Amino acid sequence: NDLLGAIRLFGRSAQKGHEVGEYCFRWGQYHELPPSDITQALRWYTRGARMDHEGCITMLGKLYLALGHQMQALDWLKKVAAPFGVGGQHGNSLAQWLLAEVHFKGGSMREAVRWYKRSAENGDADAMMRLFHVFTKGAVGIPREAARGNFWLLAAAAHGHQE
Known part of the structure; x- marks a missing residue:
């Protein structure tokens, strides 16, 4: 399988300390490999998150949510969702969405x-x-x-939402 081969190559790149290789390897492990590799995905995402890699922090939070570890997920997601932090001037929008969903469901x-x-x-x-x-x-x-609701409806339409 070409995808599994690519994931292995990204793994080699990750072992050499290449940040993009590490991120792609972790992404591949989480999304494409069997569930038995979740432990490996956690390991690699955590490694990237400790280096303040925005994508790794977000995916680590998402993975912890999927595993039912809400408090750990919230800790990581808040780190990247907050403005002027790891997620940039405005914060990471996916992390913000995930935090909103947790609070909405709670x-x-x-x-x-x-x-x-x-x-x-x-x-x-x-x-x-x-x-x-x-x-x-x-x-x-x-x-x-x-009026506020309609504002957001028009904004969503302007941003291409199909609903």
Whole structure:
């Protein structure tokens, strides 16, 4: 399989300390290899995260969420989601989305809206749609605001959202 061969080559590159090789190797392990390699993916993502690699931190948080380790996931995701941190001037929009989803599912709507808004301001059309739904339907602690909801609907459409 060419993909498995590529992952092996990225692994060799990673062992030599090449950052891009490490990231590609970790990505390949997590997304393309059997579940038995999750331990390896955790190891490599953690290694990259300790070097403040934005993609590794985000994927490590996502992997911890998938494994049910919410507190560890939140710690890593917050590191890259916050503005002016590892995730850049505006923070990493995927990490912001993931944090919002955790708070949304946990019932902390104000915190969810805060992270959705940051992600939306970074151009995430899915976050814009989530804000549209939250503001048009209302939620615990979030009043219905049709005008605000429509703003986010139009923004999502402008960013290519298909819904």
